[in-house]
Amino acid sequence: MGSAEGDVLAGVGPRLRTLRRARGITLADLAVETGLTASTLSRLENGKLRPTLEQLLPLARAHGVPLDELVAAPPTGDPRIHLRPVRRSGLTVVPLTRRAGGVQAYKVVYPPAGRAPTQDLQTHDGYEWFYVLNGHIRFVLGEQDLRLGPGEAAEFDTRIPHWIGSADSQPAELLTLFGPQGERAHLSPSEARPSR
Numbered sequence: 001m002g003s004a005e006g007d008v009l010a011g012v013g014p015r016l017r018t019l020r021r022a023r024g025i026t027l028a029d030l031a032v033e034t035g036l037t038a039s040t041l042s043r044l045e046n047g048k049l050r051p052t053l054e055q056l057l058p059l060a061r062a063h064g065v066p067l068d069e070l071v072a073a074p075p076t077g078d079p080r081i082h083l084r085p086v087r088r089s090g091l092t093v094v095p096l097t098r099r100a101g102g103v104q105a106y107k108v109v110y111p112p113a114g115r116a117p118t119q120d121l122q123t124h125d126g127y128e129w130f131y132v133l134n135g136h137i138r139f140v141l142g143e144q145d146l147r148l149g150p151g152e153a154a155e156f157d158t159r160i161p162h163w164i165g166s167a168d169s170q171p172a173e174l175l176t177l178f179g180p181q182g183e184r185a186h187l188s189p190s191e192a193r194p195s196r
Contacts, residue, residue: 011071012047012051012071013046014045015070016041016045016059016070017180018180019063019065019070020041020045020063021124021125022178023063023088024124027041027042027045030062033062034058034059034061034062036055036058036059044059051071056070056071064086064087064093065084065086065095066084069084069095083095083096091108091109091110092108092109093106093107093108093109094108102179103177103178103179104177104180105177106175106178107174107175107176108130108173108174109171109172109173110137110164110165110166110171110172110173111171112166112168112171113138113166113167113169115166119163119165120163121161121162121163122161122162122163123158123160123161123162124158124159125158125180126159126179126180127156127157127158127178128158128176128178128179129154129155129176129177130153130154130155130164130176130177131151131152131153131174131175131176132149132150132152132172132173133150134171134173135150135166135167135168135170135171136149136166136167136170136172137149137165137166137172137174138163138165138166138167139154139163139164140161140162140163141156141161141162142161142162147167158178
């Protein structure tokens with residue numbers, strides 16, 4: 001195997017782990033969706049198993065991403081980013097970052113209030129920051145029930161039970177940063193100072 005091919009395959013495991021964690025599902029849940037065993041999925045995510053096309057195809061379908069995104073196919077020279085919205089659990093999710101690991105950015109469109117498939121509180125590893133672009137958001141975090149509008153932001157530990165959805169009859173749009181390892185979004189002191 002050439003070094004370029006080895007580099008591409010080495011990045012698949014972290015990308016798979018990031019996608020699964022961003023969805024907030026377990027290896028067992030993903031095994032049910034893909035027909036692969038939880039053990040195989042774990043070995044793929046940890047880089048202990050070289051992925052095959054037969055394994056990558058159901059994983060790409062389950063995560064709602066194109067196959068070339070899973071393997072980080074080399075660029076074709078076109079500098080434009082082609083955003084591919086994904087419909088998941090009643091939401092429209094637009095991945096804004098293409099690299100594996102670290103903080104991931106998404107634009108998320110929540111359906112009007114009452115149209116969300118569930119209002120169950122969720123927990124998962126990580127840390128999330130969101131900024132309301134349009135509409136109003138109902139944000140439940142533990143015992144708190146908050147309403148946020150355009151220009152407002154929140155950040156929280158995703159191990160605390162939480163739910164986010166539109167607060168009224170219009171869809172709501174958020175810009176979301178998610179750190180699967182608990183990374184927090186912050187500005188360095190020099191960035192926070194106003195320029196003169």
